Amino acid sequence: MSKPKSEIVRKGYSKIAKAYHKQRDKYNNNLLLTKISKRFPKGSTILDLGSGTGVPIAKFLVNKGYDIIGIDFAENMIKLARKNVPRAKFIKMDITKMKFKPNSFDGAVSFYAIIHIPREKHACVYKKLHRILRPNSHMFLNASGYDVNGWEGYGKDYLGVPMFWSYYGPKKTSRLIVNAGFEIIWSKVLKLGGDKQFWVLAKKND
Numbered sequence: 001m002s003k004p005k006s007e008i009v010r011k012g013y014s015k016i017a018k019a020y021h022k023q024r025d026k027y028n029n030n031l032l033l034t035k036i037s038k039r040f041p042k043g044s045t046i047l048d049l050g051s052g053t054g055v056p057i058a059k060f061l062v063n064k065g066y067d068i069i070g071i072d073f074a075e076n077m078i079k080l081a082r083k084n085v086p087r088a089k090f091i092k093m094d095i096t097k098m099k100f101k102p103n104s105f106d107g108a109v110s111f112y113a114i115i116h117i118p119r120e121k122h123a124c125v126y127k128k129l130h131r132i133l134r135p136n137s138h139m140f141l142n143a144s145g146y147d148v149n150g151w152e153g154y155g156k157d158y159l160g161v162p163m164f165w166s167y168y169g170p171k172k173t174s175r176l177i178v179n180a181g182f183e184i185i186w187s188k189v190l191k192l193g194g195d196k197q198f199w200v201l202a203k204k205n206d
């Protein structure tokens, strides 16, 4: 694979946007979203990192009355998201290069996206997130649930395109999140369709 890892992910998701959207319903996250969204103040602004087609995450949160800003670097995922959830705002942006003012958001979510970011960049992403969240706000995300020190690899046929994944196991992910300044409120390895994921609810304290 000679293409940069992030280009494999970006181009891949842009190509499969429609197919991804079609099969996304299999992974119903509504139970978790209902539980977690109670942590976000009513009517507040939430950042969705790797927002995909906007369904089900941004759509669920918009319907609960939150202002959602989704970021994703795959052009066609963004296009579909704008169509699927017109009440949210979607920006084409690379998570690893995101630039928002400090204390911009009341909460953040990221579902099935961190696992596509080269793992040596994860610490930096958590630090950026800490900076742009307001004090006392929560983030809820998943990383890999597999108990590995570090793994990355390619798949040749993910819905018909090549794909790249990269991750640490739950212990190291927890350490990175705490080192970024968060307090972990709740975490658990769950298999909600697909692979085992490590779900983390963390708080930026005062």
Ligand SMILES: C[S@@+](CC[C@H](N)C(=O)[O-])C[C@H]1O[C@@H](n2cnc3c(N)ncnc32)[C@H](O)[C@@H]1O
Binding pocket: 006, 009, 010, 013, 014, 024, 049, 050, 051, 052, 053, 054, 055, 056, 057, 071, 072, 073, 074, 077, 093, 094, 095, 096, 110, 111, 112, 113, 116, 117
């Ligand atoms: C498995 S999909 C998940 C989409 C959505 N969160 C969901 O739950 O359906 C991963 C998404 O993350 C996006 N993504 C991966 N790496 C990214 C990066 N570095 N910057 C922005 N988006 C990224 C992909 O383009 C893709 O839309």
